[in-house]
């Protein structure tokens with residue numbers, strides 16, 4: 001069997017995974033996943049690991065591809081976790097495959113990259129996403145795209161991609177979720193990300209400067225703190241961003257890391273009182289005109305998702321028709337055992 005040490009494509013997978021993982025506009029925290037198929041084995045990112053760490057740590061786990069594909073197509077629920085198909089003697093660290101392993105399996109190309117790129121997310125959050133994408137991607141040489149309206153990540157999504165993708169599909173846009181590209185080599189897949197990102201790009205709206213002193217005063221004595229990335233403040237300092245964010249949740253990792261939607265601090269209210277009143281205090285609290293506060297109990301990765309929200313909402317026009325996750329869709333994410341596992345890893349290494 002090909003091993004990770006003698007195949008230059010593995011080196012490319014690790015290098016580009018780390019580059020994608022370190023770019024907050026492309027991947028946030030433990031989100032996003034990448035894979036490489038070799039000799040009937042799917043090497044896929046392990047659940048809860050960070051693409052950004054792809055060069056420092058072993059983040060890939062080997063899964064036997066033929067039985068996994070059989071299970072996906074036979075509606076065998078073991079395909080969901082894919083743990084039964086892990087190549088045990090190639091998994092000394094006991095890693096668990098990504099919740100999106102089945103998505104990587106159904107695409108035939110050797111290299112598959114899945115990211116939550118903010119340019120894509122801003123387009124696929126729209127109710128008219130398919131038309132928006134067609135207007136920007138149709139006619140681009142070498143790009144065969146398909147669009148899959150929101151379904152729960154993991155096995156349901158893999159089945160949907162398998163059903164709707166025409167032969168040769170190499171770009172899949174996921175409604176209220178993100179982007180998948182697939183190619184024969186990792187470098188070719190990365191080029192697809194760059195081309196699609198450029199075609200979907202919109203300049204981010206300007207936002208006023210945050211009121212750091214005002215936020216610090218509000219946070220004092222409360223379980224809230226300032227975000228580690230100041231770019232997160234734009235959600236609350238740009239009224240258009242705030243109007244969008246306050247309406248609900250646009251994509252899964254927001255609810256996984258920050259909870260449902262974005263709480264907005266009312267005039268005259270105090271963050272300490274908001275936390276005291278709530279059974280589950282909001283992890284992200286927007287203070288209109290001033291900036292955002294993050295709850296100290298947030299999972300590792302919550303700050304990256306707070307930044308992502310500012311980036312995504314800043315690239316959506318004020319009058320865009322949007323589709324938010326329904327209450328049922330949010331519920332199935334927070335009660336899904338695969339996500340509970342991923343959150344437990346984030347909690348265990350909480351910064």
Ligand SMILES: [Zn+2]
Pocket residue numbers: 031032100114115116153177178
């Ligand atoms: Zn995803």
